[in-house]
Amino acid sequence: MPRLFRLPPSRVKGIMSNPKSDQKKMEAVVSLCRRRAFIFQSSEIYGGLNGCWDYGPLGVELKRNIKEAWWRDNVTSREDIVGVDCSILMNPKVWEASGHTTSFSDPMIDCTQCRGRFRADHIIGNQCPTCGTKDKFTEVRQFNLMFKTYVGALEDGSSQTYLRPETCQGIFANFSNIVSTSRVKVPFGIAQIGKAFRNEINPRNFTFRSREFEQMEMEFFVKPDAAEAAKWYEYWKKERYNWYLKYGIQPSRLHLREHEDNELAHYAEGCADIEYDFPFGRAELEGIANRGDYDLRRHSEFSKKDQSYFDPESQTKYVPYVIEPSAGADRATLAFLVDAYEEEGERTVLRFDPRIAPIKAAILPLVNKDGMPEIAEKLYRELRKKWNVYYDDKGAVGRRYRRQDEAGTPFCFTIDGDSASQQSVTVRERDSMAQQRIALSEVGNFLSKALDS
Amino acid sequence: MPRLFRLPPSRVKGIMSNPKSDQKKMEAVVSLCRRRAFIFQSSEIYGGLNGCWDYGPLGVELKRNIKEAWWRDNVTSREDIVGVDCSILMNPKVWEASGHTTSFSDPMIDCTQCRGRFRADHIIGNQCPTCGTKDKFTEVRQFNLMFKTYVGALEDGSSQTYLRPETCQGIFANFSNIVSTSRVKVPFGIAQIGKAFRNEINPRNFTFRSREFEQMEMEFFVKPDAAEAAKWYEYWKKERYNWYLKYGIQPSRLHLREHEDNELAHYAEGCADIEYDFPFGRAELEGIANRGDYDLRRHSEFSKKDQSYFDPESQTKYVPYVIEPSAGADRATLAFLVDAYEEEGERTVLRFDPRIAPIKAAILPLVNKDGMPEIAEKLYRELRKKWNVYYDDKGAVGRRYRRQDEAGTPFCFTIDGDSASQQSVTVRERDSMAQQRIALSEVGNFLSKALDS
Numbered sequence: 001m002p003r004l005f006r007l008p009p010s011r012v013k014g015i016m017s018n019p020k021s022d023q024k025k026m027e028a029v030v031s032l033c034r035r036r037a038f039i040f041q042s043s044e045i046y047g048g049l050n051g052c053w054d055y056g057p058l059g060v061e062l063k064r065n066i067k068e069a070w071w072r073d074n075v076t077s078r079e080d081i082v083g084v085d086c087s088i089l090m091n092p093k094v095w096e097a098s099g100h101t102t103s104f105s106d107p108m109i110d111c112t113q114c115r116g117r118f119r120a121d122h123i124i125g126n127q128c129p130t131c132g133t134k135d136k137f138t139e140v141r142q143f144n145l146m147f148k149t150y151v152g153a154l155e156d157g158s159s160q161t162y163l164r165p166e167t168c169q170g171i172f173a174n175f176s177n178i179v180s181t182s183r184v185k186v187p188f189g190i191a192q193i194g195k196a197f198r199n200e201i202n203p204r205n206f207t208f209r210s211r212e213f214e215q216m217e218m219e220f221f222v223k224p225d226a227a228e229a230a231k232w233y234e235y236w237k238k239e240r241y242n243w244y245l246k247y248g249i250q251p252s253r254l255h256l257r258e259h260e261d262n263e264l265a266h267y268a269e270g271c272a273d274i275e276y277d278f279p280f281g282r283a284e285l286e287g288i289a290n291r292g293d294y295d296l297r298r299h300s301e302f303s304k305k306d307q308s309y310f311d312p313e314s315q316t317k318y319v320p321y322v323i324e325p326s327a328g329a330d331r332a333t334l335a336f337l338v339d340a341y342e343e344e345g346e347r348t349v350l351r352f353d354p355r356i357a358p359i360k361a362a363i364l365p366l367v368n369k370d371g372m373p374e375i376a377e378k379l380y381r382e383l384r385k386k387w388n389v390y391y392d393d394k395g396a397v398g399r400r401y402r403r404q405d406e407a408g409t410p411f412c413f414t415i416d417g418d419s420a421s422q423q424s425v426t427v428r429e430r431d432s433m434a435q436q437r438i439a440l441s442e443v444g445n446f447l448s449k450a451l452d453s
Numbered sequence: 454m455p456r457l458f459r460l461p462p463s464r465v466k467g468i469m470s471n472p473k474s475d476q477k478k479m480e481a482v483v484s485l486c487r488r489r490a491f492i493f494q495s496s497e498i499y500g501g502l503n504g505c506w507d508y509g510p511l512g513v514e515l516k517r518n519i520k521e522a523w524w525r526d527n528v529t530s531r532e533d534i535v536g537v538d539c540s541i542l543m544n545p546k547v548w549e550a551s552g553h554t555t556s557f558s559d560p561m562i563d564c565t566q567c568r569g570r571f572r573a574d575h576i577i578g579n580q581c582p583t584c585g586t587k588d589k590f591t592e593v594r595q596f597n598l599m600f601k602t603y604v605g606a607l608e609d610g611s612s613q614t615y616l617r618p619e620t621c622q623g624i625f626a627n628f629s630n631i632v633s634t635s636r637v638k639v640p641f642g643i644a645q646i647g648k649a650f651r652n653e654i655n656p657r658n659f660t661f662r663s664r665e666f667e668q669m670e671m672e673f674f675v676k677p678d679a680a681e682a683a684k685w686y687e688y689w690k691k692e693r694y695n696w697y698l699k700y701g702i703q704p705s706r707l708h709l710r711e712h713e714d715n716e717l718a719h720y721a722e723g724c725a726d727i728e729y730d731f732p733f734g735r736a737e738l739e740g741i742a743n744r745g746d747y748d749l750r751r752h753s754e755f756s757k758k759d760q761s762y763f764d765p766e767s768q769t770k771y772v773p774y775v776i777e778p779s780a781g782a783d784r785a786t787l788a789f790l791v792d793a794y795e796e797e798g799e800r801t802v803l804r805f806d807p808r809i810a811p812i813k814a815a816i817l818p819l820v821n822k823d824g825m826p827e828i829a830e831k832l833y834r835e836l837r838k839k840w841n842v843y844y845d846d847k848g849a850v851g852r853r854y855r856r857q858d859e860a861g862t863p864f865c866f867t868i869d870g871d872s873a874s875q876q877s878v879t880v881r882e883r884d885s886m887a888q889q890r891i892a893l894s895e896v897g898n899f900l901s902k903a904l905d906s
Contacts, residue, residue, distance in 0.1 A: 037631060040630050042539065042542070042623075043544035044627075045626055045752065045758045046544035046546040046626070046755075049543055049544045052542050053540060056630065056634065057535035057536055057631065059538070060537055061529075061536065064538075079837065083513040083514065083517075084508060084509055084510065085507065085508040085512070085513040086507040086508075087506060087507055088648065089600075090496045090505070091496035091502045093496070094499060117606040147603070147604070148603075149601060151600070151664065152652070153652075154570060163616075173496050173497070174497075174507060176498065177490070177493050177497060177509065178510065181487075181489060181490040182490045182510050190510075195648065199604065211542065384529075384530055384532065
């Protein structure tokens with residue numbers, strides 16, 4: 001996501017003006033995430049670290065399923081896209097070429113009275129938000145949002161580098177390597193999932209704006225022709241918008257918003273955001289940008305290595321244009337969580353698409369006797385080989401259903417008094433709560449079908 | 454891998470004394486990795502960054518398959534282990550508790566003549582390896598191997614933290630969260646795959662000792678009883694050793710080595726390494742440690758939050774003991790690459806187990822006419838939905854086989870002149886090079902069976 005100039009805070013709309021019900025929903029989701037081990041504060045026992053989050057046992061499976069779906073849909077099932085996995089620490093010249101060293105910054109000021117530091121554009125009435133003093137600020141200075149560190153035994157300018165603020169530069173830096181080794185042909189894409197870091201002054205909205213986050217990015221290289229680039233830009237906007245719908249996001253809450261001209265970077269031909277109506281406001285899940293040849297040209301210039309591509313069809317050399325769909329894996333995870341969340345009478349339910357649900361099914365012996373546990377355990381062990389399933393024999397079956405609803409488990413298989421004689425179980429479906437009876441031997445097929453992509 | 458005192462360099466045996474043939478093999482593997490897009494130097498067009506590596510299109514699929522196999526075998530297919538995914542940046546108190554802030558260091562000295570900096574234990578004859586001056590070194594000082602950075606708007610002690618040097622502390626810091634939210638019962642494990650960083654003074658041996666690397670770690674919590682811990686320690690040594698064999702590592706090259714008493718950390722009851730005979734010497738792939746209650750006790754002490762566990766069976770509270778199998782994902786990837794590598798007459802072949810092979814099958818129309826491309830493309834599109842498969846119609850079929858051998862692709866399906874009339878293809882198996890004819894409609898089943906875990 002190499003957008004050189006960051007979005008002003010007003011781009012997350014409605015944070016201050018939400019109806020109370022939305023705040024309540026957000027609080028409920030955050031509470032459920034903590035209670036059911038989706039998401040914890042990082043290093044919580046030490047008071048946490050602002051802007052960093054840990055995924056617990058349910059959260060890690062949810063996020064893995066989302067990333068796996070993205071990889072399958074955008075890499076392995078496609079003929080025209082290959083993957084990479086690049087390092088977080090890179091040669092610092094990469095960030096000179098990308099422009100981050102000079103331009104990836106927020107305007108900051110210090111209060112000379114209390115020495116507090118603030119974003120200049122967040123100060124209202126020239127008054128210090130900490131000590132209340134007026135008109136006692138330093139000049140505005142630019143604060144670079146990259147985390148810096150030192151590589152090697154010395155701590156000086158020569159060894160200073162950064163935690164990558166975006167994954168895509170690893171893709172651009174490997175463009176010529178991949179062209180020369182991987183038989184790719186324009187149009188083609190290079191995709192990557194990986195962590196990135198931004199020293200946000202004000203991390204906020206749970207995992208939405210965090211300092212450590214994971215991106216799912218792709219650079220799709222096309223002929224350097226405006227019409228061709230525009231065609232693929234339209235293609236990827238549609239494709240990526242539909243991807244969220246495919247895994248269950250409600251269409252009424254998902255928006256594709258074309259940027260205004262004054263939002264565009266100087267080199268960009270077009271940029272659109274896929275936005276989701278979070279309880280804290282409408283905010284960006286993914287950006288799709290038509291970036292021309294800006295990035296590869298910058299790397300040609302700074303590395304002094306030609307980044308052009310020889311087209312065997314047209315027998316010409318050119319620097320391709322690039323369309324970039326850049327998504328946040330944590331933001332997608334949060335959107336799927338919020339979107340799936342519902343309070344329905346007495347129960348709380350996460351209506352995840354079965355393919356992204358952390359637990360695929362629960363196996364419940366109605367009571368712990370009359371041979372039911374034996375059948376249930378056998379079924380559980382069988383299913384466990386292939387899927388993340390859960391065994392629960394504690395308490396009333398109604399309460400066990402509620403517990404699975406809250407985890408987003410799409411199916412419960414209950415072994416009851418007839419299971420032994422009939423060799424059958426009941427399937428209880430999470431959303432409709434409808435129950436049907438199926439043969440024990442059919443349970444695997446039932447799940448396979450429900451989880452088929 | 455919270456081993457407080459790092460291994461001396463002599464633990465990678467035989468680096469200096471290898472027979473020439475091994476060096477040749479290592480060079481051949483590194484060259485193949487570059488040529489076939491398994492592994493590139495990070496930021497190569499800018500001269501790289503020492504100790505950092507990028508996985509290209511084939512490498513990323515290989516490494517993903519290895520990590521996926523580990524996760525499946527150690528998390529989702531098991532009843533007693535849950536996963537987490539914790540942040541790389543953590544509250545710095547974590548590293549005080551773990552001991553890294555004070556003890557995770559190498560002894561360094563500077564040459565006062567040329568100002569070069571070296572590991573004290575690498576200097577021979579008190580002579581500077583750079584300028585040759587003798588006896589002109591500073592005192593030895595400890596150089597901490599954690600990468601440091603600053604979180605927030607200020608750069609001072611209060612904002613300083615580190616890139617995690619190991620993933621396991623995220624597990625320990627979340628122990629009480631997981632116990633209270635996830636219905637786990639001792640004995641149980643918490644597993645994690647993720648990046649870690651160590652500012653190694655001398656990264657070396659390709660991806661084996663790098664500054665940025667990925668770990669596959671698990672903490673398995675057991676009753677605080679020496680016999681119980683010893684039992685699980687034995688269990689995990691065997692389990693983890695066999696895991697590498699399961700995915701094809703040759704037993705003659707894999708060793709389980711119990712540590713000598715003088716190698717053990719003061720609190721450890723036992724520690725064993727799984728070692729592999731790399732071309733550069735025998736070196737550690739994974740460590741399995743019987744760590745007692747050291748880690749949780751330290752976190753209780755430093756966080757002032759009780760890390761004990763209430764056992765519902767015995768109705769007692771205790772701090773569990775822990776067995777830790779800690780593997781390197783990059784080291785495993787390198788071992789699988791090296792182990793699979795073979796030069797056999799005219800061909801170079803990577804004999805990957807089909808389950809970890811980056812490409813599962815190639816689909817090859819014998820010639821580009823007589824309806825063969827149509828059948829081949831249809832088959833390719835069908836298989837592509839489920840597996841990473843490759844289509845190749847360029848050049849003689851023998852050369853195409855060689856190309857797949859070098860990528861480690863286990864099967865080639867060739868569509869020939871009889872395919873249309875007989876609705877069949879030939880399967881050519883990579884290792885034996887044997888060919889057999891199977892029905893077109895059976896290709897999916899054939900692959901499913903070969904890739905079944």
